[in-house]
Amino acid sequence: MNYQSVVESVLAEMQDPNCLRPLSTVADIASVKVNDSFLEVSLMMPYPVGSFGRGLATLVEAQLGGQLDGLQPRVTVGWHVQPQAAKGGIPTMQEVKNIIAVASGKGGVGKSTTAVNLALALKKEGANVGLLDADVYGPSQAMMLGVPPSTRPDTEDDKYMLPVLAHGIQSMSMAYLVDEQTPMVWRGPMVSSALQQMLMQTKWQQLDYLIVDMPPGTGDIQLTLSQKVPATGAVIVTTPQDIALLDAKKGIEMFRKVNIPVLGIVENMAVHVCSNCGHEEHVFGELGGARLADQYDTRLLASMPLDMAIRQQADGGEPTVISEPDSEVTIRYQHAALALASEVAMLTKSAPNIPSIQISDD
Template identity: 45%
Template sequence: MNIQNIQTALEQLPIPQSMRTLGSEKAIDSVAERSDGLYIKLQFGFPVNHIRQALTEQIQTALNPLTNGAPLHIDIGLSVATHKVQPGVNTIKGVKNIIAIASGKGGVGKSTTTANLAVAMANMGARVGVLDADLYGPSQPTMLGVAQSKPEQQDKKLIPIIAEGGIQVMSIGFLVDTEQAVVWRGPMLSQALQQLLFQSQWDDVDYLFIDLPPGTGDIQLTLSQKVPVTGSVVVTTPQDIALIDARKAVDMFQKVNIPIFGVLENMSVHICSQCGHAEAIFGSDGGKNLAENLGVPLLGQLPLSLPVREAMDNGSAVQMQASQPAVAEIYTQAAWQIAQAIADKGKDFSSRFPKIVVE
C-alpha cells in the first residue's frame, strides 16, 4: 500500500456540494497504515455532518483500487477558527464567529430565518448560539422552545439557555415581562445589547447568530461599532417595498465594513396545502435580483409554508426540519454557504498577542 499515492488521491477528491477539494482545504490531517486497515483523519474548518456520508462513500470509491480492499477507518473532525472582524473591535470570549441577520423592515421572516439557520448549522455539527437583539419584540425564546426558561447567573455572568439541538440562547425575553412594552431609548437599548452579549457565559460557540430588529437604528449602530461581527445576512421578500428597505440594510453594512455573506429571499411562493398549487404572492425573484446587483450569493428562496409558521409558534424548529426535508435542505444549503464564506475569511490572531501594560 503506497501512502503517498493514497495521499495524492485524497487531495484531489472534491468535497460534496462545493467547488472545493480535500487538498484545497488542507483537510487531510493524517494517513496511516496499521495492521487492521488504513486510518484517515480529516479536519475541516466548517461543519460537514450533512455531507459526511457522501464524503465517506467518495473516499471509499476512490481508494479501493489503491488499498487492495483493506478496511478504511475514517475520522472526520471539526475545528472552526475565529475569523477577522471590523477594525478596532475585540473578539468575545467563548464566541468564534458572529453572523448578523438583518432586514430593512419587519414582517419578512428575519427571526424565523435566524432560528432555522441556527438549527441547520447545529445539525451540520457546529456549536451554535443565538442572541435575540430584537429588544422590542424578542421572539427567539418562543421559536426555539425555551420561552419559560430563566438564565442562571455564575460569577456575575448569565448562563445562556440550552435549546433543543444544543443551541445556546440569550434574549431580553428571558429577563423582562414579554407582555409589557419595552419603552427604552437608544442608549438603553445599546447598553442592553452589550450586556446580553458580553456578560453571557458563551460556551465555545463556533457561530453566534444575532437576530437584529428591523431597520438601521441604534442597535445596528452599536453592532457595527462595539460588536465583533464576522459578516451578515440580509433577509427580504420578493416584494418591491421590502427590497427598498433591504437595500438600506445592505448600505448600512457596507458603510461600516461588515461583509455580506448573501441574501435570503423569504416567502418566495405560497404553496397550497390542499392542492399543491404554487403562487408568487409577493412577486418573483426580487431577492435574486438584489443579490445579483450586489454581487453576493442568493442563499436560498424559501416558500411561505404553513408547517414553518406552526413550528415557530410552537417552538419546534428542530422537529419541523426533521419532518420537512425540502424546507430543511434550503436552510442547510444557506448555512453551508455561510460556513464556507466564513472559512474563506482571514483568521483573527489578536487573542494570541500579549497585552502590553505601561506602568
C-alpha cells in the same frame, strides 16, 4: 508512490458541495498513513459536517480507488471551527468563535424565523450554537424556542447571566429580563447598552457560532454591532417583492460601509404551493433573492416557500428544524446552514498549521 500527491490531486479535482470551491482549498489533510493493505487518510473540514461527513469520505474513497498500487483507501472526515481573527481594533470574545448577524431591511420578512431555524440547523450538524435576540423592542426568540414566559436567566457571581438552554442551543433575550407586556420605551443609547450587556455579560459556553437576531432596519443596534462587537459576517433576509428588496439593499450597503461581510441572502415566501391542488404561485414576485445575490456578488443561501406550517411551528415553540426534521423545508434550512458555515470558514480560514504527513508501513 507519493501518496500525498495522489490525495492532493484527488481533492483538487473534487468540489466542496457547500462552499462550491475545490476541496483541496477547504479540507486540510491531517494525516496519510499506510496500515496493512489500507491507505488511511484523515481530512479535517473547517465547518461542521455532521450530516454529510461520512458521505464525503465515501466520495473521496471512490476517487482514490484504483490509484494506490493495490491499497484500499480508508478516509475519515472530522471538523473544527476556527475562531475569527481580531479586526479593526475590536477584541474577540474568548468563548465565541464567530458571531453572525441575521438582519433585514424591513420587518415582516421572516428574519427571526430564519435566525432560529439556522441556529437549530447548525446545532443539528454538531456545532455548539448560541442565539442572541437583539431585537430589544420586539423580542420573539423566547416564544419561538418554547421558553416559558416566566423564565429568568440564572446568574453567576452577581456579574454574569447564564444563557437559557432550549432545544440544545444557548439563548439570551430581553424577553428573559422583562415581562412580555412591558414595552421598551428606550432611546438609542439605552438600546445599544442593553445589546452590549446581553452579549458581553452572558456567560456563553464555547460557542462555534452565535447567531444574532437583529431588529429590522439600519439603526442603533446595527451600528453598535459594527463598532463594538466582533461580528464575523451577516445574513440578509428578504422576500422577493420589490419593496422588500429595496430595503434589503440598504441593509447590504450598511454592512459593507462598516466592513462586515455579507455572507449570503435568504429569500422567504418565494413560492406558495396550494395544499389542495399543488399549484405553485409566486405571490410576492419571482427570483428577487437570486437577482439581489448576483447584484452584490454574494450567495443565495436558500429560497424558502410561503408555508403556513413554518409560521405555526415557530409560534408554537417548535421551529421546523425541530418539529419536522425530515421535511423538505428542514432540508432547505440544513443546506442553508451548511452553506453559511462554509462561507464563515473561508473567511476565518487562515494558513493553518497543518500536521506533517506521515507515511509509514505498519
